[in-house]
Amino acid sequence: MTVAPTLIFGWGNPSRGDDALGPLLLDRVEALLPDHPEWGAVDLLTDFQLQVEHALDLDGRERVLFVDASAATADAPYGVSAVAPARDSSFTTHALSPQGVLHVYEEVRAKPPPPCHLLAIAGEAFELGSPLSGGATANLEDALAWTCRWLSQPRG
Amino acid sequence: MYQFELETAKSPDTLRRIVIEPVSRVEGHGKVTILLDDDNKVHQVRLHIVEFRGFEKFIEGRPYWEVPVLVQRLCGICPVSHHLAASKAMDMIVGGAQLTPTAEKIRRLMHYGQMLQSHALHFFHLSSPDLLFGFDSDVAKRNIVGVAAANPDVAKKGVLLRKFGQEVIRVTSGKRVHGTGSVPGGVNKALTPEERDYLLKDADQMVAWSRDAVRIIKQLHRQNAALYDSFGLVPSTMMSLVGPGGELDFYHGALRAKDKDGEAIFDQVSYQGYNTLLTEGVKSWSYMKFPYITALGDENGWYKVGPLARIQNCDSIPTPLAEEERKEFEAYGNGKPQHASLAFHWARMIEMLCAAETIKSLLVDDDMLGRDLVASGPRRSEGIGVIEAPRGTLFHHYRVDDDDLVTYANLIVSTTNNNTAMNVAVREVAKKYLSGRELTEGLLNHIEVAIRCFDPCLSCATHALGKMPLEVSLVDAGGTVIHRLTKGEDGEIRS
Numbered sequence: 001m002t003v004a005p006t007l008i009f010g011w012g013n014p015s016r017g018d019d020a021l022g023p024l025l026l027d028r029v030e031a032l033l034p035d036h037p038e039w040g041a042v043d044l045l046t047d048f049q050l051q052v053e054h055a056l057d058l059d060g061r062e063r064v065l066f067v068d069a070s071a072a073t074a075d076a077p078y079g080v081s082a083v084a085p086a087r088d089s090s091f092t093t094h095a096l097s098p099q100g101v102l103h104v105y106e107e108v109r110a111k112p113p114p115p116c117h118l119l120a121i122a123g124e125a126f127e128l129g130s131p132l133s134g135g136a137t138a139n140l141e142d143a144l145a146w147t148c149r150w151l152s153q154p155r156g
Numbered sequence: 157m158y159q160f161e162l163e164t165a166k167s168p169d170t171l172r173r174i175v176i177e178p179v180s181r182v183e184g185h186g187k188v189t190i191l192l193d194d195d196n197k198v199h200q201v202r203l204h205i206v207e208f209r210g211f212e213k214f215i216e217g218r219p220y221w222e223v224p225v226l227v228q229r230l231c232g233i234c235p236v237s238h239h240l241a242a243s244k245a246m247d248m249i250v251g252g253a254q255l256t257p258t259a260e261k262i263r264r265l266m267h268y269g270q271m272l273q274s275h276a277l278h279f280f281h282l283s284s285p286d287l288l289f290g291f292d293s294d295v296a297k298r299n300i301v302g303v304a305a306a307n308p309d310v311a312k313k314g315v316l317l318r319k320f321g322q323e324v325i326r327v328t329s330g331k332r333v334h335g336t337g338s339v340p341g342g343v344n345k346a347l348t349p350e351e352r353d354y355l356l357k358d359a360d361q362m363v364a365w366s367r368d369a370v371r372i373i374k375q376l377h378r379q380n381a382a383l384y385d386s387f388g389l390v391p392s393t394m395m396s397l398v399g400p401g402g403e404l405d406f407y408h409g410a411l412r413a414k415d416k417d418g419e420a421i422f423d424q425v426s427y428q429g430y431n432t433l434l435t436e437g438v439k440s441w442s443y444m445k446f447p448y449i450t451a452l453g454d455e456n457g458w459y460k461v462g463p464l465a466r467i468q469n470c471d472s473i474p475t476p477l478a479e480e481e482r483k484e485f486e487a488y489g490n491g492k493p494q495h496a497s498l499a500f501h502w503a504r505m506i507e508m509l510c511a512a513e514t515i516k517s518l519l520v521d522d523d524m525l526g527r528d529l530v531a532s533g534p535r536r537s538e539g540i541g542v543i544e545a546p547r548g549t550l551f552h553h554y555r556v557d558d559d560d561l562v563t564y565a566n567l568i569v570s571t572t573n574n575n576t577a578m579n580v581a582v583r584e585v586a587k588k589y590l591s592g593r594e595l596t597e598g599l600l601n602h603i604e605v606a607i608r609c610f611d612p613c614l615s616c617a618t619h620a621l622g623k624m625p626l627e628v629s630l631v632d633a634g635g636t637v638i639h640r641l642t643k644g645e646d647g648e649i650r651s
Binding site: 013014015016045046047048049051052053055056104107108127128129 | 213229311314332
């Protein structure tokens, strides 16, 4: 199976209001891919939440972008940060943090993970059955513009 | 409804309140409140589930054929369980409850794949930190990364078992998530020879690793029998589906219940009558219902479901290695049922072994490559589907009108079935380990360990960044916060 050098991994529940921001960003990027061959091959993966097996999705990548909704207002309209492996004491979980996934990668593959960033898009409402909020809709557009710029950057 | 010991304090306003919110390493949002007096004696303990609302309203009004896909969004941890339970109910709507051999076996493969990956995650990554390091160990160790650092082989097996189960789901349902493989009356695809071979090449390894996992938990159990045989002891009725010969079956069967001593309460009862067999009790302090066996009443009719109930309710397991382990489990109890909450882990690993063996046997069955995928018959207006999900018995019940829209939906999810049992377990642990002692993070973790034994899925709450702080507050009788600890997403505890 061919692995694209670029991976965008967005997670969230599409039926829980703004929790859909991660998967929705992937949908938007997918629609743009045919018009942007200069971005190179891009894999788009989604799930409800990050888990240990997702560490294996990092194999063979040159760059990775994690995308999630964020309930932290400080992230509005979106926040970007580099992600490094960390001994994550995540307590929530059935759901790992990106840092924890990278650490699992190191443990399982015995080598450093590829360069990874986290794109946190600010959301407001997360109830089951809720539509995307107005604020999140606007934030998604801003985050998409940033993602296009990120994809346009040279890899490595 | 009946009030259990430590469920409600006589004078709650005079007591200090400890809140553990949310409960860590379980799905979604759970909250435990503990009321203490000035001597730290426990007077009231309640496990609250704060996210279990709106499921039925989310489904009602939708076309019935959308429901098997839609309900996967109720829970990000066991979407396949909802996918299949809803499909079984909708099989009845389309008159296709008697599936073709290919359809039934594809669904079974999907379901056993989920059982494998769910149990692997729970044991290797959610519970093994407690089991390997101890309940009072350094909090930074008590997580998957801590396990990986100290036991890289265990962590790696867990990741790869989980990945294999996810691949079984992807191949049978068409996608890694939001799969559409199961449809009313059957499935929309069988396996290709290439897909079968792809999964089959790793099947023996998965069986071997599952056997290793059973060995690990058996060893832990025997090494510390005093703890494992008593922690979170919840003598109770046990309920599950069993096959027609009393055998373990996760996908289909009839209901069996045994009392705490292992004596039959009922057997081979069709789940079509679940809503008279069971009553969904309500308590003012909880959104989640408290089901009980109607004939026994709310005081005595509550029960537990899931691995510990299934392994002890069945007469046999159809796969040889898991059956061997079941017999050893049974012998350990000297013929008496085991009710200590930590025994869930042993039972869960026997089930994981059964799932791995079953996946292997299904993959070499030529029906998996068949082309007869969907059955149909006279249209009906009502359907009930029940399966044994990783966490226990899962009920889906729908009514559909002449316009094909769902007019009624009722779900009893596995965690709801275990609601009373979990509350009793938490009270037992609080009474034994917390009462009269100075509270520490390690002691509070005992509460969480008890809850984790049941592997509750407290609904697919959002997991957006910043949504899941853990907060423990000590509040005096006047409502003033005396002390508060929070644990951030980075795991750091701040006061």
